[in-house]
Amino acid sequence: MRLVLVLGDQLSLSLSALRKADKDSDIVVMAEVMGEAAYVPHHPKKIAFIFAAMRKFAAALRDDGWQVAYTTLDDPDNTGSITGELIRRASAFGAAGVVYTEPGEWRLINALGDLPVKSHRLADDRFIASHAEFDDWAAGRKQLRMEYFYRDMRRKTGLLMNGDKPEGGKWNYDHDNRKPAPVGVDYAGPLQFTPDAVVEQVLALVAARFGDNFGTLRPFWFATDTAQARQHLAHWIKGGLPGFGDFQDAMLNDNRFLYHAVVGLYINAGLLDPLDVCRAAAQAYRDGDAPLNAVEGFIRQIIGWREYVRGIYFREGPDYVSRNALGHDRALPAMYWGGATRMNCVAKAVAQTRDEAYAHHIQRLMVTGNFALLAGIDPGPLHEWYLAVYADAYEWVEAPNVIGMSQFADDGIIASKPYISSGNYIHKMSDHCGTCAYRVQDKTGPDACPFNLLYWHFLDRHRARFAGNPRMGNMYRVWDKMDAGKRQTVLHDAGQWLDRLDAGEAV
Ligand code: FAD
Ligand code: DLZ
Ligand code: SF4
Numbered sequence: 142m143r144l145v146l147v148l149g150d151q152l153s154l155s156l157s158a159l160r161k162a163d164k165d166s167d168i169v170v171m172a173e174v175m176g177e178a179a180y181v182p183h184h185p186k187k188i189a190f191i192f193a194a195m196r197k198f199a200a201a202l203r204d205d206g207w208q209v210a211y212t213t214l215d216d217p218d219n220t221g222s223i224t225g226e227l228i229r230r231a232s233a234f235g236a237a238g239v240v241y242t243e244p245g246e247w248r249l250i251n252a253l254g255d256l257p258v259k260s261h262r263l264a265d266d267r268f269i270a271s272h273a274e275f276d277d278w279a280a281g282r283k284q285l286r287m288e289y290f291y292r293d294m295r296r297k298t299g300l301l302m303n304g305d306k307p308e309g310g311k312w313n314y315d316h317d318n319r320k321p322a323p324v325g326v327d328y329a330g331p332l333q334f335t336p337d338a339v340v341e342q343v344l345a346l347v348a349a350r351f352g353d354n355f356g357t358l359r360p361f362w363f364a365t366d367t368a369q370a371r372q373h374l375a376h377w378i379k380g381g382l383p384g385f386g387d388f389q390d391a392m393l394n395d396n397r398f399l400y401h402a403v404v405g406l407y408i409n410a411g412l413l414d415p416l417d418v419c420r421a422a423a424q425a426y427r428d429g430d431a432p433l434n435a436v437e438g439f440i441r442q443i444i445g446w447r448e449y450v451r452g453i454y455f456r457e458g459p460d461y462v463s464r465n466a467l468g469h470d471r472a473l474p475a476m477y478w479g480g481a482t483r484m485n486c487v488a489k490a491v492a493q494t495r496d497e498a499y500a501h502h503i504q505r506l507m508v509t510g511n512f513a514l515l516a517g518i519d520p521g522p523l524h525e526w527y528l529a530v531y532a533d534a535y536e537w538v539e540a541p542n543v544i545g546m547s548q549f550a551d552d553g554i555i556a557s558k559p560y561i562s563s564g565n566y567i568h569k570m571s572d573h574c575g576t577c578a579y580r581v582q583d584k585t586g587p588d589a590c591p592f593n594l595l596y597w598h599f600l601d602r603h604r605a606r607f608a609g610n611p612r613m614g615n616m617y618r619v620w621d622k623m624d625a626g627k628r629q630t631v632l633h634d635a636g637q638w639l640d641r642l643d644a645g646e647a648v
Contacts, residue, residue: 144210144230145169146241148223148249149177149191150535152198152367153411154205157263158242164206167240170230171199172212176222180248181529184356185347186363186498187406190532193343193365194410200339201366210234214346224252231258245409245537247459268451269294269416269444275452285453285554288313291445298416300423300440301433308426313441314386314434322391322571323399328380330396331403332373333362340365355478355530357496363406363532370407374418377402378425386435390503392486392571397493401501402439405533408447415443450541453555462524462540466552467603469517474642477509477526481647484591485577486567487512498532505531506560507567510547514561515595516639517602520550558612561599564590585630591638591648597628598635 145162147169159169173192192214199211210230212219220229227239238259244250245265253260264271270278270290278293279285292312295301301308336344340361348358364370384400391399407413419440426436454461476482479495490504500509505527513523524543528534545555564581568574574581574590583589600607600616607613620628641648 142234142236143167144227144234144236144239146223146227146239146253147171147198147202148242148244149173149195150245150410151242151265152194153267153414154201155267155414156242156411157266158240159207161240161261161263167208168230168234168236169199169202169207169209170212170227170239171195171209172219172223172226173214174212174219174222174226175214176225177249178214178351181525182354183351184494184498184530184532185351185354185358186356186361187530187532187534188351188354189340189343189347189358189361190363190365190406190498191410192347193340194412196339196343197366214350222252223249224256227256228258245535247536251459267411267414268448269298270448270452272452272455275448276456279452279456284557285449286557287445287449287555290449290452291441294444294448295440298419298444300419300444301426301437308437309433314437315441317434318386318389318438319570320387320391321569322393323384323388326384326388326393326396326399328377328384328398328400330398331362332364332369332376333360334364334369334373336361355495356498364412367412370404370412373407374402374404374413374421377404378421379430382422382425382431382435382439384435386432386438389438390507390570392489392501392503392508392567392573394485394489394572394576397497397499399501403499405538406499408443409533409535409538415447419443447538450545450555451537453541453545454537457541457551457554461551462536462544463521464544464550464552465520466550467517467548467606469514469548469550470519471517471639471643473513473518473522473526474516475645476647477523483578483648484512485579486571486573489573494530498530500531503570505542506547507562507570510543511560511562512592512595514548514559515592515599516642517599520544520548523548558610559599559607561596562592563596564592567592585627585634589634594631594635594638597631598639601628601632 145158145167178188199209202209212226220226240261242263243265278290344361364373381400388400408415422436422439425431482488486508490500490508494500524540527543528539541555545551549556549559568581579590580588581590584593600620608617
């Protein structure tokens with residue numbers, strides 16, 4: 142008899158550890174533990190989502206004939222860690238060993254590697270590319286550009302392919318996907334589920350134990366099992382997918398989800414299979430219910446970006462999260478935890494994060510991420526913030542996005558240039574600037590948009606590193622052509638603004 146570990150983000154009946162196990166003799170171990178719930182101060186909605194989905198998954202396994210040893214957080218015998226629970230259960234059941242699927246964080250991989258019980262680790266094959274396939278693709282390449290990896294994944298899956306040719310003749314329709322914010326959004330947003338008895342029990346537990354964490358717990362409307370997640374997906378494919386491509390990068394004061402799928406949390410926890418999700422989107426295209434730019438864009442995010450960042454995380458190893466190529470060391474400002482700020486775009490992204498444990502890609506990349514990069518925030522605490530506050534965040538997917546894509550802290554493994562922009566980009570893609578205390582058109586002075594000031598401050602202080610980057614030459618030429626006095630004023634105003642930030646003012 143062996144134990145079969147199922148972690149909170151491994152809630153898939155097709156999990157390799159379950160496939161390998163014997164339903165008649167082996168025992169599934171699942172555990173709500175403080176070690177996982179508190180290693181960063183996770184958003185209460187994220188904890189509630191994971192615990193509720195774990196409890197329902199355990200019930201589904203039992204219905205399916207499995208014996209499940211489930212530890213709730215308030216169980217008096219709870220040892221507080223995954224390894225502690227495995228050791229306790231192994232001793233109680235006299236287990237010969239433990240079978241588990243590779244976790245998505247080095248922290249837990251290393252802890253399980255040290256288990257004083259015979260254990261067998263299996264690959265997590267809920268992904269399209271294995272580690273070996275990604276490493277083979279990466280080997281010998283100077284630049285690991287996602288686009289080429291993505292094409293291989295299209296060929297491998299056959300998604301949107303006509304033989305060996307991409308559907309419509311082009312691999313990538315991103316050029317059609319950068320429209321500014323629409324006036325009206327004709328999609329009602331994600332399907333919302335009323336908490337049932339299991340979810341209510343978990344909500345009470347989370348309110349009592351994690352009520353002081355950043356983030357509001359109620360209203361809680363996430364799907365918490367595969368059937369609900371599939372319902373949500375079908376609802377989005379019908380109403381949201383057609384507009385997804387066009388307005389993927391847009392942001393609105395009064396619409397938090399626009400046409401986004403809000404499926405990351407369900408796929409990452411194992412409730413939805415990534416390939417099934419992509420096939421459903423491809424079917425909508427074939428049925429004439431969604432345009433190619435939307436469907437290709439969506440599929441690219443999942444079989445391209447999602448697989449690619451996972452490959453990078455495992456290829457780069459455990460020290461990836463502590464990289465800091467630009468030497469940024471500013472403390473994470475209180476505004477990330479809901480402290481006051483006059484910057485409307487940041488306030489909106491953080492408020493939505495607090496309420497929903499969700500922000501869409503451009504809010505994460507071009508608002509909170511862009512600001513942190515321009516202001517020189519230490520990427521370590523920033524990475525922990527992103528890991529804590531989003532319901533879809535696990536280190537394998539969060540860290541490459543934050544450390545690599547957003548902060549350039551990996552020195553350009555993922556991004557060929559830093560994702561920085563002045564206020565102009567946010568102005569173009571959103572309605573945030575119209576109701577902001579700052580003026581996006583001001584480049585200097587007391588009301589100047591801080592993104593405008595800090596943009597030049599960033600380029601100036603990192604000149605030695607970036608001036609030679611062919612994709613950044615234009616930026617430096619514009620800066621160098623600026624009147625010397627004006628350059629001085631910009632840097633002076635930026636420095637003063639940063640001093641006020643450091644002093645804890647509500648800037
Ligand atoms: P949609 O916009 O509808 O996209 C569909 C799906 O594509 C997503 O659900 C996701 O599975 C996948 N996807 C899209 N972009 C990426 C990407 N860059 N990397 C991996 N998968 C992607 N995604 C996470 O799943 N977890 C994270 O912790 C996370 N942290 C991020 C941090 C930063 C700084 C940035 C810039 C991006 C991060 N992303 C993360 C990627 C992306 O922002 C989210 O996947 C997306 O916002 C989730 O919302 P959605 O399901 O509505 O996605
Ligand atoms: C994120 C999370 C949380 C909050 N709690 C638990 C838990 O109590 N038990 C569990 O098995 N998993 C939890 N998880 C998910 C794990 O942290 C996740 O499996 C690892 O981070 C690896 O991706
Ligand atoms: Fe953000 Fe600047 Fe626009 Fe204000 S003016 S919302 S700070 S980009």
